[in-house]
Amino acid sequence: MADEEDEPGFDEELDDGTSGVDVGHGRRKRLFSKELRCMMYGFGDDQNPYTESVDILEDLVIEFITEMTHKAMSIGRQGRVQVEDIVFLIRKDPRKFARVKDLLTMNEELKRARKAFDEANYGS
Amino acid sequence: MADPARIKSEGAPERTSSANEEHPKSEETENVSASEKPADEKELASQDQPKQEVKPETAAVEDEEEGPSGQPSSKRLKVEPEKKKEKRHKVDEDEIQKMQVLVSSFSEEQLNRYEMYRRSAFPKAAIKRLIQSITGSSVSQNVVIAMSGIAKVFAGEIVEEALDVCEKWGDTPPLQPKHMREAVRRLKSRDQIPNTKYKNIVFH
Helix, strand or coil: CCCCCCCCCHHHHHHCCCCCCCCCCCCCCCCCHHHHHHHHHHHCCCCCCCHHHHHHHHHHHHHHHHHHHHHHHHCCCCCCCCHHHHHHHHCCCHHHHHHHHHHHHHHHHHHHHHHHHHHHHHCC | CCCCCCCCCCHHHHHHHHHHHHCCCCCHHHHCCCCCCCCCCCCCCCCHHHHHHHHHHHHHHHHHHHCCCCCCHHHHHHHHHHHHHHHHHHHHHHHHHHHHHHHHCCCHHHHHHHHHHHHCCCCHHHHHHHHHHHHCCCCCHHHHHHHHHHHHHHHHHHHHHHHHHHHHCCCCCCCCHHHHHHHHHHHHHCCCCCCCCCCCCCCC
């Protein structure tokens, strides 16, 4: 289908030969089809979203992750992606910032709870 | 994981406050108003409330950090976190109760949708593989957690914008690619979609 994707490079990567190996979107197997369907329903779409819409969203998400990763690699410690870099990149967007803070805090809480539970089992 | 409809309010506030008392950086975790911690660890409540809460909370945090001059910041920080914890505790409980009331009045279809909203997530393995294929080196678990969380918020922003577009154009769900593309175009003009591939725009 004549996708008028705003992302440049989409068509170029499709025309290039080695489609299986390159990092371009569109050619690789659909990674998140099932999860994205559930997500779209959760966010307000129909219970059965169109496959084309799910594909577009998957491409967008993969591009987003790719961009964030590249940006994170270029700041802080070069060539590595660290949580601090992600938090720094996200700082201007209140929703995403709050979400990341919540997730990391909850993760810490869970780790502590699990550790306490394990110690209770095997400790004195 | 527990059913999102059965949200326990008793467990959450105590856990929140006790965990945050141990936790030194209490200021940053102001925004941890996640009311459904016991039910669904990784999912947050509806997006409206965290947004509303972030604004007053961040304003409060900023006030605290700039603060009136003269008082040493260390002393100031010791006194105010106590007040803020109480305020946050109340806000937490309020929000939890409101969420309970709300969720208990959901219809069956709304419950389904809410459950999907909370439980859907990107598979950590695939995200990890994707990031590692880009960096070429391994990444820590926290990075994967953060990235999948942000990606979900991002997907939500696009779907919400697309639903706005759909409604504005007089169409009905399910969303069509044209809605998605218009949503992307709008978000791009608001700089909510990162784009580091510079496009040479001649006629603007």
